[in-house]
Amino acid sequence: MDSIEEKFPRTVAAAIEILIDKLTATPREKVKFANMSKSALVAYNKTIENYIVTEFRLPGNEPLMKSCALLANLSRIDIHQASYILLHAMQIKLLETAFLKLMR
Numbered sequence: 001m002d003s004i005e006e007k008f009p010r011t012v013a014a015a016i017e018i019l020i021d022k023l024t025a026t027p028r029e030k031v032k033f034a035n036m037s038k039s040a041l042v043a044y045n046k047t048i049e050n051y052i053v054t055e056f057r058l059p060g061n062e063p064l065m066k067s068c069a070l071l072a073n074l075s076r077i078d079i080h081q082a083s084y085i086l087l088h089a090m091q092i093k094l095l096e097t098a099f100l101k102l103m104r
Contacts, residue, residue, distance in 0.1 A: 008056050010063035012071050015056055016090040022055075023048070024094070034094035041087055049083040058082050 009015040024030040036044065056064055058079040068082040069075065071089060 008061050008064065010061075011067045012064070012086060012089050015064060015067075015086050016093050018055070019052070019086060019090050020094065023090075030094050030097075034091055036091065041091060042084070045080075045084045045087050048087070049080060052083040052086060053079050056086075 009018060020030070024033050052058070058065060065077065065079075065082055068085040069077045072081070072085050074081075077085070
């Protein structure tokens, strides 16, 4: 049987690659997500949080939880914070891509 570390992403970078593939299928969706305001991102997190928690098994995926906490410069976080941290990291990654810079 695979361990949790083998089945689920262990780092923020690995998790956001999965999220980008699953949540933003088209270039237009990528641009829309990248340009979300903070309040829109918080609202979006509320609608997608259960999916992220389940998809990445956040209550039991300690390597990913630690990676999220490290990125946020916090010693401990809960699953709600981890979900938002992943979405925010995804937004930053999309903003940094050359593709989106050309689309603006």
